[in-house]
Amino acid sequence: MLHYHIADKQGEKQMFANTISENTRIYILRNSRLLERQMYSVLFEKAPVEMVIKAIAAYQNADGGFGNGIEPDLLTPVSTGIGMETAFYYLDMLTNKKHCTDQVNPLLQRAREWVEHSITENGIIPIIPDDVRSYPHQVWWLNSDETRILSLAGYLAKFNMPLRQRAKRIVARFADTLAIPDVLTEYNYPLFVYAVNETSFSRWDQVLDVLQQKLTEHIYEPRESYFLLTRYWYHFIDMMPEELVERQIERYVDSIEADGGMPNPYPELPWWRPIVTLDFLLILNRLELLDRLE
DSSP states (O other): OOOEEEEESSSSSSEEEEOOHHHHHHHHHHSSSOOOOOOOOHHOOOOOOHHHHHHHTTTBOOTTBBTTSTTBBOOOOOOOHHHHHHHHHHHHHHSTTTOHHHHHHHHHHHHHHHHHHHTTTTTTOOOOOHHTTTOOGGGGGOOTTTTHHHHOOOOOOOOOOOHHHHHHHHHHHHHHHHHSSOOOOOTTOHHHHHHHHHHHHHHHHHHHHHHHHHHHTTTOOOOSOSSSSTTTGGGGGGOHHHHHHHHHHHHHTTTTTTTOOOOSTTTTTHHHHHHHHHHHHHHHTTTOEEEEOE
16 A cells, blocks of 8 residues: 655654555556556566566657657657657656666667757757648647757756757757746646756756746645646656645545546546556655655
8 A cells, every 4th residue: 555745844754644545556557558557566566677668668769769659649650759758757757766777778868869860950849740640649739849849858958868069059049039938837847847957058047936936826826626746847846835745745645536546637538547647656756755655
C-alpha cells in the first residue's frame, strides 16, 4: 500500500490518513499500456529498471526521435516534438533510480541529435500535417506546436545533455521573441521549463520571477481542479507555496474513485484515465513526496 506525506511548516513529515489503495495498483496494471505498467512495476515494485527503459526505447525511431504513439493522441510512427517530450517525461521519472544512467544516456544522445537536426532556423520543430493525417490523431495535433522546442531544450539541459552551440543559439533567439505568459494555463509551460533549466537564457530570472508571482497568486484563485501537479508543471514544485502543494495533493487523493482510478480530465479520451492515475504517483515519487511502505 502506498502512503504519501508532505513536510509541514516546522519541517516535520505529516502523514495524511488517506492511502492509495491496492485498487489503484490493480487499476493501473489492468488498464494501462505496457509502458505505464512497466513504469509502475519498476518504481513501486522493484522490477529491474531495464524493463521500462526497453519499453521507452521501443518508441524511438532510427532517426533518434520518438513517435509510434508514445503520445496516445498522435499515432503517427514518425518522430514528433510531443513524442520526444513524452519520452523525456518518463525518463525524468527514473532520475531517482540508481545505476540507470549508462542505459539512458544512449537514448538521450540520439534524441539530442534528432532535435538538433529537426530544428529550423526560426527555432521550431514543425509538425508535418500529412504525417499526422495519415494515422489516428486528435485534431489539435494539426495546430502549430511552436513552443515545444523550449520544453525539449529545457529537459536536455536538465539531463546534463544540453543542445550544442548552433541549436542552443537558435533556441535562445526564438525564446527571446516570446512574451512571458501573464496567465498560467495547462499548456503554456514550455517557456518556464526552458527558463528553469537553461540558465544561459538571457531572461531566465525575469521569466522565473513572473512564474513565482503567478504561482503565489494561484493559491488564492477558487477552482474545482488543479493542473500544476501534472506532467506539464511538476518542474516547478519547489517554487509553489506549500499550501498550494498540500491542497493539490489532498484534492487528488480525495478524488480517487472506487475502482482505484482518477477522474479522467478528458472523458472523451478514455485511454488517458490510467495514464493520469499513474502520473499522480510518478510525480509524487519523483519529487520525494511519496512514501512506499514495505
